[in-house]
Amino acid sequence: MDSLAAKLTTLTEQAFSALGLPVEHARVAVSGQAESAQFQCNGAMPSAKAAKKNPRQIAEEVIAKLQELDSEGVFALLSVGGPGFINITVADGFIGSHLTDLAGDQKEGVPKLAKGETVIIDYGGPNVAKAMHVGHLRSSIIGDALRRMMLATGYKAIGDVHLGDWGTPMGQIISEYELRHPEWPYFTGGDFSSFDPQITMVQLEEIYPFASKACKDDPERAEKARKATAELQNGHPGYRALWTTFVEVSIAGMKNNFDALGVHFDLWKGEGSVHHLISLMVERLKDQGFAREDDGALVIDVALEGDKKEIPPLILYKRDGAVMYGTTDLATLVDRMNENHPSKIIYVVDQRQSLHFEQVFRAARKGGIVPESVELTHAGFGTMNGPDGKPFKTRAGGVMKLEDLIGMGVEKARERLREAKLAEDMPPKEKEDVAHKVAIAAIKFADLQNNRVADYVFDLDRMTAFEGKTGPYLLYQAVRINSLLKKAAEQGMKPGTEFSLQDEERPLALLLSEMPDQIAQALKNYSPHIVCDYAYRVAQEFSSFYGNCHILSETDEVLRNSRLALCALTARHLRTLLALLGIEVPERM
Ligand code: ARG
Secondary structure: HHHHHHHHHHHHHHHHHHOOOOOOHHOOOOOOOOOOOOOEEEHHHHHHHOOOOOOHHHHHHHHHHHHHOOOOEEEEEEEEEEEEEEEEOOOHHHHHHHHHHHHHOOOOOOOOOOOOEEEEEOOOOOOOOOEEHHHHHHOOOHHHHHHHHHOOOOOOEEEOOOOOOOOHHHHHHHHHHHHHHOOHHHHHOOOOOOOOOOOOHHHHHHHHHHHHHHHHHOOOHHHHHHHHHHHHOOOHHHHHHHHHHHHHHHHHHHHHHHHHHOOOOOOOOOOOHHHHHHHHHHHHHOOOEEEEEEEEEEEEOOOEEEEOOOOEEEEEEEEOOOOHHHHHHHHHHHHHHHHHOOEEEEEEOHHHHHHHHHHHHHHHHHHOOOOOOOEEEEOOOOOOEOOOOOEEEOOOOOOEEHHHHHHHHHHHHHHHHHHHHHHOOHHHHHHHHHHHHHHHHHHHHHOOOOOOOOOOEEOOHHHHOOOOHHHHHHHHHHHHHHHHHHHHHHHOOOOOOOOOEEEEEHHHHHOOOHHHHHHHHHHHHHOOOHHHHHHHHHHHHHHHHHOOOOOOOOOOHHHHHHHHHHHHHHHHHHHHHHHHHHOOOOOOO
């Protein structure tokens, strides 16, 4: 359904068109100055310019037309402000009936922005055999929120984890196993079909850093790893089988983490899953005259005239025939175009990889792999820093593992609940569930509320607080409204279907009616922080409303039921907005 501003735009469009003014200027928006008007249309100024007329006079004419067209009593006050702003204040009855529509809206105020177009969202991107660290946290949280938002607004949104499973680290691990267990059938050419190497995540977390350091220290060792990588990619059966095993072990570990975080993926593909597409893709690029040899490697030039900075060629094959990060990303585009026919592909990846995506996108356009009609976006994000302003680390100086981070969050959430005397009388299992939900809300909201590209400081104390712009504050507000509604139900009171508005409820009512536009705005630039800001404003506005009037103790039944209805709508709004962000509201707290 539409927002109130959108409904008003329809009316001003009629007025503009009746007056022969360009309708594209008729847009009505929520006024920036709530004191002077609720809504505003700034279209008189540009229209006057074109018509060589006085903008204030045009504004007057539009107002007269609006009044003439207004048979339903929409407008309470129309006036001209400043150089020709059309200030609009609407009748309470109009807001009230809008809220009745909103309360009955099956989509709960979430706008329909697509007709089932497919969009692929590439996020998460953890690397096989490495513990997931906080660097992958931002990608997962933002990507999953965008997936939820796009799904809710009518896209067929597909989340793909795009595992890092095909680069040099794979050869480092394989060669390390070969050094440690030369007798394994993967290496002897024996039958490995029923061989179980008993690989565990703990083992991989030891073996990968060990091998990686060994390769750094010893060129000969590095050469072994390089060879193993190339052989793996070229289909060495034993290497492939071993690789499959440790990829599976890694995925199982990742799934645990992602489940705990409430992050979902539709596809568990990786860099390696498109390897079979590479040779044909490269042949095509050669035939087209785009791929060229460069010092033994095969590259594709992607620099364009007018580039302000140097954009180096994308490497397709290294000298040893191994493929690179860019090669698999390009082949992944071939795969996605073939399999999913998307209208958009969005990469939620660290901002520092922007050059990589520029290269990949350009190569994809040049080679005709992705036509211009399909949107390719790198929705980059900034760094999560520690209190020292440097990328977040553990106290020992290592990278923080995702599971440890979640554990810390839950620990802190328990403490916060104790301090606030919340969840006190619950059975232990429910209490733990609430603590988990508070922790996840804290971590996700702290991340999502920042402008995507900005860096932010990870501050566990602040993000878990029940006061301020935090996830726990929003959960608390939502739960508080629900408990109020429960109390009302116990006393036989029920939210009404009509909204009778007075000064106390008008600001909240107007704010609730902005929902569709806020969500649309957030998706425009893939900016979940807009949804966060909006949810926070709703919670705050609810607080003022709650502080300013009686609800359960209100003796006027019509007014009381209207206020209860406003409570119910606010609670639903908060739940819906938080769900779009991947944050779950507990039943009680
Ligand atoms: N595995 C990569 C990393 O850890 C992220 C993958 C991002 N997605 C992509 N299609 N390149 O940096």
